[in-house]
Amino acid sequence: MKGTPIEQALAEYTAAAQRPAPGAQPDTRELLRAFHPDHDAHAKVTLQVGPNKGDICHRQVAQLLQADARIDEADLAGSPVTETDVLVIGGGGAGCAAALVAQQQGARVIIATKLRLGDSNTVMAEGGIQASIEKDDTPQMHFDDTIRASRQVVDRELVAEMVSDAPDVIRWLIQQGMQFDLDDYGDLMTRRAGGTSAARVVYYRDYTGLEMMRVLREAIRTSDIEVWDYSPAVELLSSESGYCAGAVISSLKERQHKLVRAKAVILATGGIGRMHLNEFPTSNHFGATGDGLVLAYRLGARLRDLDSFQYHPSGLAYPQHLAGTLITEGVRSAGAYLLNGRGERFVDELQPRDHVAAAIIRECAEGRGISTGSGSGGVWLDTPSVELRNPGLFEARFPKLIQLGKKCGIDPRHQPMLIYPTLHYQNGGVVIDRNGQTNVPGLFCIGEASGGVHGRNRLMGNSLLDIISFGRRAGAHAAGRAHDRGHKKISIEHLSNLRRELTLAGMPLDSKGPLLFPGYANFENDSDYAGLRKNSEREGMQ
Amino acid sequence: MSGNAHEIHLTINGKDISAPPYLSVIQALWHAGYPRVKSVGCLEGVCGSCRVMVRRADSRQVTTELGCQVLVEEGMQVNFLLFPTPTHHRYQLDEIKNSWEVQARFHQFFPEAEKCRHCGGCNTTCPKGIQVEKGVELASKGKFREAGELFGECVLCNLCQTACPESIAPNHVGLFSRRVTAYFHTRPSNLIRRLERLRKGELQVVT
Structure with a gap:
């Protein structure tokens, strides 16, 4: 990357409380078209099979959606079957909220999670959660901000339900035992998210997700909900009448497949960051490999906006081993400027994330960035200016950032940090209604795996809201199915359709989905788990 | 990858491994081609999954740390700990x-x-x-x-x-x-006031 060398940029940098405003700004649509990674023509393909046949999709996501299954009928011979009312797949914030509500309403609940309970993007969320509670704010303003940021491609009913739920979501979290930052009178403190018209984000320091996740995890662990950890779902089960009737779980502990027969299944598997779309680094958890999209799609669930992803403007760009690590938008919300290699502001820092990310990519592409000398680069996040204006703010409100600084050998109070956009969020996902129900009966989907809530661009703080709002809704509705009689026959017959369609479309059957783990973890070569691979494949190898 | 970085030699789970100095011990294990999916989580130090025991070359002391936060050092010995059975305390x-x-x-x-x-x-x-x-x-x-x-x-x-x-x-x-x-x-008056107005139906959203 061309640009000012980092040593030179640092030598030229001086902290200043105020800096001149950026120059005239281009139209957002033009900026996005020219510089946002979603608009890279090489990244897009048309889906050949499935409910979204003919739709545009990211190339790497399409590859998984159109891959063969990991299992055959033969793999399931002798697999034990467990019965339950509600099966939740995924142990992040959305899955835990759904499980707690379903169990409270009398349903028997199993949570199956690929890693451990709480290993999720939720635990890493920093900035906070949106709820219109200040007197100069309303749910309508929250709605309008969300619609505007979504670039208008959004399910308006879902947004209306979510913003109206928001204050009660905060009450529910407090009743689970979650703490928030309070002022001297015990009122909730709020901060402003980029692209919004009021201070609406409530938070616990820059550990909002950690605080939320440890409380929900504890609420589950101290209850009667059954938790299956190290238990990724590799396929959903279907009934003779086309319902979702459970799932096939690959137990990494017992090294065998297990079937769960359920009256309702809630997919809460999270996002796709660890697919490293367009070779971007990611702020996401190790398990974020888009498994839920693949499982739902094969069973006939419709997806949406599969070409739209969020690149968070402030991913750490230096040092290299921490590339992609998130720095919360809260820092820009507190007034941090973005500076290019010439030490100039180049964008209104509180524009929505897609706009700011595209502006950073533009500065670097046009040679006004700061180069690390090893091919990468970025722009300054001007943290010292905030410290000058509000001494002590970082220590009080951003302890996680101070910790990150220590790992980098940088004190963000006195030295700016080099940032570049990092792959952060899957904007689209499985189409749902107001209760998280998909078009496949018995199958619910919530959180990042679902689509329609954030359109093509998500606001800070709307994701933690989304997971609890729709998590509670789906949990309640799934529990309502507990009185059904249950399904007589469960099978993976829908896979024959998948294979027929793939063959007819001339697609190769050599790649397998869901991905489960990023390639660099070498899961597919781990002899410990050989027994979980397809029967046919094992025989072929011998 | 910077080409001039010299390699660090260490032992992870009893295996001799060489890795560039800017990798964490989890990244080093992957870099050497060994599989590892258990005890890996957020890779940012907030999930508590990657518990390791560490002994550094100049010390007889064994420390417990989070693997994603430990950079490789010459002569370091590292062992991953599996996650223990969760708490048996039940309360509501x-x-x-x-x-x-x-x-x-x-x-x-x-x-x-x-x-x-x-x-x-x-x-x-x-x-x-x-x-x-x-x-x-x-x-x-x-x-x-x-x-x-x-x-x-x-x-x-x-x-x-x-x-x-x-x-x-x-x-x-x-x-x-x-x-x-x-x-x-926690009884925030700003939240409680807003909940009350919502209950009375005063804040309907027009889509």
Whole structure:
């Protein structure tokens, strides 16, 4: 990357409380078209099979959606079957909220999670959660901000339900035992998210997700909900009448497949960051490999906006081993400027994330960035200016950032940090209604795996809201199915359709989905788990 | 990748591994081609999954740390610890009728907490430098707000639980302290006022 060398940029940098405003700004649509990674023509393909046949999709996501299954009928011979009312797949914030509500309403609940309970993007969320509670704010303003940021491609009913739920979501979290930052009178403190018209984000320091996740995890662990950890779902089960009737779980502990027969299944598997779309680094958890999209799609669930992803403007760009690590938008919300290699502001820092990310990519592409000398680069996040204006703010409100600084050998109070956009969020996902129900009966989907809530661009703080709002809704509705009689026959017959369609479309059957783990973890070569691979494949190898 | 970086030699789970100096011990294991999916989580130090025991070349002491936060060093020995069985403590916050009962109920839910021997094992194992033992002592005395504040950075890695000879689950004591503080004492008037207006149907959203 061309640009000012980092040593030179640092030598030229001086902290200043105020800096001149950026120059005239281009139209957002033009900026996005020219510089946002979603608009890279090489990244897009048309889906050949499935409910979204003919739709545009990211190339790497399409590859998984159109891959063969990991299992055959033969793999399931002798697999034990467990019965339950509600099966939740995924142990992040959305899955835990759904499980707690379903169990409270009398349903028997199993949570199956690929890693451990709480290993999720939720635990890493920093900035906070949106709820219109200040007197100069309303749910309508929250709605309008969300619609505007979504670039208008959004399910308006879902947004209306979510913003109206928001204050009660905060009450529910407090009743689970979650703490928030309070002022001297015990009122909730709020901060402003980029692209919004009021201070609406409530938070616990820059550990909002950690605080939320440890409380929900504890609420589950101290209850009667059954938790299956190290238990990724590799396929959903279907009934003779086309319902979702459970799932096939690959137990990494017992090294065998297990079937769960359920009256309702809630997919809460999270996002796709660890697919490293367009070779971007990611702020996401190790398990974020888009498994839920693949499982739902094969069973006939419709997806949406599969070409739209969020690149968070402030991913750490230096040092290299921490590339992609998130720095919360809260820092820009507190007034941090973005500076290019010439030490100039180049964008209104509180524009929505897609706009700011595209502006950073533009500065670097046009040679006004700061180069690390090893091919990468970025722009300054001007943290010292905030410290000058509000001494002590970082220590009080951003302890996680101070910790990150220590790992980098940088004190963000006195030295700016080099940032570049990092792959952060899957904007689209499985189409749902107001209760998280998909078009496949018995199958619910919530959180990042679902689509329609954030359109093509998500606001800070709307994701933690989304997971609890729709998590509670789906949990309640799934529990309502507990009185059904249950399904007589469960099978993976829908896979024959998948294979027929793939063959007819001339697609190769050599790649397998869901991905489960990023390639660099070498899961597919781990002899410990050989027994979980397809029967046919094992025989072929011998 | 910078080409001039020299390689570091270390042992991870008994395997001799070479890796460039800017990798964490998890990244080094992957870099050397070994599979690893268990005990990997957020890779950012907030999920508590990647617990490792570490002995550095110049030291006889074994420390417990989070693998994603430990950079490789020459002659370092690293062993991954699997995650232990979770807490056996079962309680529901709504079983506690009011805040006057919290202390009595705490000792029913966590009967081991007052048996602390003050051995300091929990403090030594904590990768976040939390004053774990002090937190347990404060909670036992009913000072839940103070105890909870000490656990603000706790990631529930359970190392303190592993270290405790009395099987106290100090991190869960800390979390209990935090949860009762929120449950009984967080009553924000701005939120309550907004909930009241919503209840009266005054804030409908027009789509």
